[in-house]
Amino acid sequence: MLQSLRHYGEVHQKLVTCVRHLTTTEVSTALRPFYFNVHPDLFGQYPSQRAINENSLKQLSSIMEMLQAKRWIKPASLQFYLRDKKCEEGTFRLIKIYISERDIREAVLTILRACDLPTEYVDKIPKPPEPKKETVRINTNNIDFSKVNENDPIFGPIVMRQKINEAKEALKLKNWLVKNYQSALEKLEANRPLREEVDRLRKKIAQQWKLTDVRWDCGWNVTHFRGCLQSFMSLAEQHPEVMHVLKDRTLVFAPFTGISLEGHIMLNSGEVRHNWLDLIKNVRSHDKILFRIPGFEKSVSQVLRGIKVGRRKFMPKVLAGEYERNLQQITTSLSDYRGRRGFPKQWPQSLEEFEIVVETEAGPLMVSPTGQFIVPSSLPGFLLVNFITTNLEHAKEKMTEYKNNKYIERSLQKQCMDEFKLFNLGKDDNVTPDLMIKCCERLLEKKIDIEQYLSGIHLNVATYYSVLSDGVVCIPWNWKL
Template sequence: MRPVLTTWLEENADKAKQRAKETAELQAEINKLQKVLVEKLKLRDARYECGWNIEHYRGCLKTLERLANTHLAEMAPLRDRIVVFAPFTGVSLEGHVMLFTGDVLNNWIDFIKNIPHHDTYLKVVPIYEQTLSQVLRGIQIGRRKFMPKTQARGYANYLMKVTTSLGDYLGKQKYPKNWPETLHEFTIVVESEAGPLMVSPTGQFITPATCPGLILVDFISQNMQSSRELMNKYAEDKHIEQELMDECMEHLRLQSLTKDDAVTPDKMIVALRDLSQMQLPHLEQVKLHITNYYSVLTDGVVCIPWDSMQR
């Protein structure tokens, strides 16, 4: 049985504030170390997207500091890049250098040396995206709004597979007559080989790289209208979500208000509307994170489920 929000906050608010106080010194150390590394390696930024606590982030920075002190020359490819400590090692579609926190030092060194090789894939991605767009009547090629980081190398291969499948389709038949002249209003996202064929909550067509052209064309035909409706709803929800976030920040006197990527705007709106109707003095100056579970993180962030008042 899930706890009642107000009761849970009463029981955990003091713990959250104490943890936040205890980690303030650690955060200051991390900020200092991060600044030193950014300057020494001439990075654009260093970030942490691994879901672990900030002590783990300090460990990652210490490891990178060790590399900077012992292998500075080999770190040259990091210059003017954003380094992200992440669940995998590679170059992301945004061009960020992702370093898996579970890798040994030698793996990091070998990968960093080979960043120029990985960048070659990054450079061809826009070409592959443009090619797919041209084949599919000018459709926009998107990245899923709530998806994990993807490596450029794998993504380039996915794009090529979908383009080839559609080319095979067009070699045998034309697109349906009821299709508009252009699909520019729509967006397609190409994901891994084993992903689902679906319309996302944001109205994007999501396709696995291995989807046959015939099935993909048929799916788009059947879902154009629902895609339009979802796109419109998402645009409206994003606007409402931001307004409610601003209101809740002020109403509850929060230090910060964030959410998991998995909490889509419609879910966040439910949470924010519920919170805005409540008097929750225990949340004053607390870092609140909307997610799917109750927890107090080691750095004092308070996590509550988006539907905490719906059950």
Template sequence: MIWLKSNVSEALRKLAACQPVREEIVRLQKGLCDTLGVQSVVWDCGWNVTHFRGCLLSFQALARHHPNIMHTLKGRKLIFGNDTGVSLDGHVMLNSGEVRHNWLDLIKNVHKQDAVLYRIPAFEKAVSRVLRDIKVVRRKFQPKVMAKQYENQLRRLTTSLSDHQGRMGYPKDWPDSLSNFELVVETEAGPLMLSPTGQFIVPSSCPAFLLVAFLSENLDAASRLLQRYQRNKYVERDLHQRCVGEFELAALQKDDNITPDLMIECCDRLLRHKTVLSPSLKGVHLWVTNYYSVLSDGEVCIPWNWKL
């Protein structure tokens, strides 16, 4: 890979220069876990590690000034990302670009978000029931979803589907149960689509008749894609481990939109060209995405379909 050979020295230099920052981040993370009892502190944002350190320092100062409300974080995962709220997994999300006052407001009101989390399974069950027990799940690869927003989406889709089912019933060609299929409810503006992993992606504003027709037309394709994903996720895990070990990578990560089949193709080609690439990849923090770049903290980005 000519591009890699031309840029690896710069990447390793930047990686080494940021090592003290990474070490400080580990120290700050451990300090927050020990003092607040949080499960872990995670960075889920496109900014570099220096920005993460800044967020940790800001949050540390916030915790020192308001120790009496920090008990709401005990036992939770704390994630600095692109949104502020409580995720569907119960993680506390803080927008890395917001002021500390906004973080404080959320921490004070975490209990209200928890009440939403308790209601969500009932709404998911309602959508599932009206679609013959289809599994209502979350996207396998996507940004975190906030609980309150998701509750509103489920409520809207349930109303639409219930009205349609009451008037029209089920299509005659549907199986008795759709429990082998997966459906993801998303924002109003999203597309109605079948994902590469076999999930039906449904915007909450989608008219019920369109959704029912789309399901009817794509059940066979969804079944094939789901089966392929089940096979590929284990293959991807094995190839990931091999690449990290055989190339002696500092780390190997990927964007959320890089599905297992794309990652498999990327890793398989890396391993097939191991002799040529090994000298350039040793010690590199490699990120599989859709473009070539060396980030300011030394991470090397390559597209999944990289060229030698």
């Protein structure tokens, strides 16, 4: 270590002393003729010229200080007015001085030459001997730069490069797993009693009130889920007379309270129990809207040549009443368009092999990875027709690709579960089947390098690295080894 630091100091000294800087006294003496010509006091009766010279001198002073302090400067262009002695009073000559030198001697010479002033004084100051031209090779990997400032003019870039390389190495899958594997296992084991308690509560609630399923769709961790289950059990025990409406339904703790398009009872995990009770008491009134939705979906299908009206797999949860309004809006828009213009001739007679998903007014306009047309309900008819016309073939390709990929994805997920002995394997909603396939294939390809760090892990494929509080290990689908 000591030898490395000594070598660093020697190299630093060699590089810094290659150029001799003029002293402060020498700089002042050399620029004295220049100051006599541009000093603001000489332009007392001419405020415009005085202001320009005064401002430029301030900038020049700052530049000279930085050069003497061996700091980098940005190239600068300065303007000065000089009195023209050969002409009458009030006549000035404007000069522009461009300073880009990193050597103060050359900067001083540039200033003097721009003003046609003599440079003999600077020329008489001896120049330092030319250093021998030799290539200095430094193995920076063996030098400790931890105490070197990032702004160091010589070694600053090396320090930054080392930090960037260290950060890149830390985000390689194997290195990251080595660092976080044990921590993830400990968190997973510590949460085991909690998971068992949640499973017990889910089964008890489902059996007691004859529910089809009890789900968690909120994004919070398992501790929050347990709290919601306990709150619901307490509510159900206090008001058993209204719980009969839950029979054969699915109960979901979600970001909102209402009835979903699938008929699931959604309870906001962040709301008070009184709001949950209000919804349960009024489930029948919400069901009336739900029963009307197939009719509105059929209207969209009929006006659009028999196209299927579906819902995308990870569609944001929407209340039945809002969805009904969305369907009405898109049906009206398409009916008006068809009445005025008719559909393009290149369209097939039937669009029944295609599928459309109607979302909120602020929803996206896109072809989903599954080949569905995703459209906002506020889209004008002519724009919707143009969008479908342009993307018919693209949607067909996506549908075929998805049908093939979903089976391949399931097979690869099972293979990864078995070969790596994972506790579980999941993925985020934004990881499409093709991306999941690429990730699983690469995991299996690099099995020898990483299998010891995946055994017993609850793995989730996402777009980032993280170990969640419940021990779930998130890795990006496009990881690098």
